[in-house]
Amino acid sequence: MIRKLTETEARYAMAHGEFAEEIRGSAPSVAIILTQSWCPQWRFMKAYLPEVDAKLNAEGSGEAVHIYYLEYDLEDWYEEFLPFKENTFQNWDVPYVRYYQKGRLTGESNFIADRGFISHLQKTILEV
Incomplete structure (x- = not known):
């Protein structure tokens, strides 16, 4: 599944410093x-x-992976989201990727080719 994050989901992250468990553990x-x-x-x-x-x-494998994205420069609340992303996550580059296993943050990256992206998503929580 690939889905754009909603404003509500982004605002939750801004208010709580992290994305909701419903997203991270989906x-x-x-x-x-x-x-x-x-x-x-x-x-x-x-x-x-x-x-x-x-x-x-x-x-046959079920929904093993969910991919969410946000192109925040296209949003009316861009000026609010940009400092949140940069200051809270200490990342000033785009794209910025956060990886979760079973709801727990297991890695971060910026631009990454498909093989590296797949590798991050296939890690088990025990490997991290």
């Missing part, structure tokens, strides 16, 4: 991508996400 493995629409590296990542989703959520 699948055994979750990625949250925070980015800006103009970023060429994001465009590259966005192009491979459907293939990664199909591979990791292949028929």
Whole structure:
């Protein structure tokens, strides 16, 4: 599953310093991508996400991976979200990716090619 984060979900993170458990724990493995629409590296990542989703959520495996994204420069509340992302997560680059296993943060990255992205999502919580 690939889905855009809603304003409500983003505002929850701004208020609590982290995304809600309903997002982080929505699948055994979750990625949250925070980015800006103009970023060429994001465009590259966005192009491979459907293939990664199909591979990791292949028929019969259930919904093992959920991928959420937010192109926050397109939102009316951009000026609120940008300092939250930079100051709370201490990350000033885009795209910025947070990886969760069973609801627990297990890694972070910026731009990453598809193999590295898959590798992060396939880690088990015991390996971290």
